[in-house]
Amino acid sequence: MRAFTGFRECGVEDAEKAAEWLSGDVCLSERRADRVRAALLAHLKDERIEPPAKQRLQRIVGSALDQSEKALTLRVWSRVSDDVAERMFTLIERRGEDGAETEDRD
Incomplete structure (x- = not known):
């Protein structure tokens, strides 16, 4: 099916790059996890990467929000x-x- 659609599996490097992209581009203006997740899914679709499982998506979003917060601090x-x-x-x-x-105090 992947060969037919042109999508590929989301690897570790893809997840790390996605978290960096979210942190630098999305999380600067959006802090709500559901909206960050939606942006991530759209980004993965544009990159023709198959979305990972729900828990892994949550970890990527959490990592991006954490990176963004640390950078802002x-x-x-x-x-x-x-x-x-x-x-x-x-x-x-x-x-x-x-x-x-x-x-x-006096």
């Missing part, structure tokens, strides 16, 4: 000055386990 963090970062860490250190500030 790094992008934002790179814009924080050293002075601001130091003040943030100082505030974090002052927090107790229950989330309340432990610093003495």
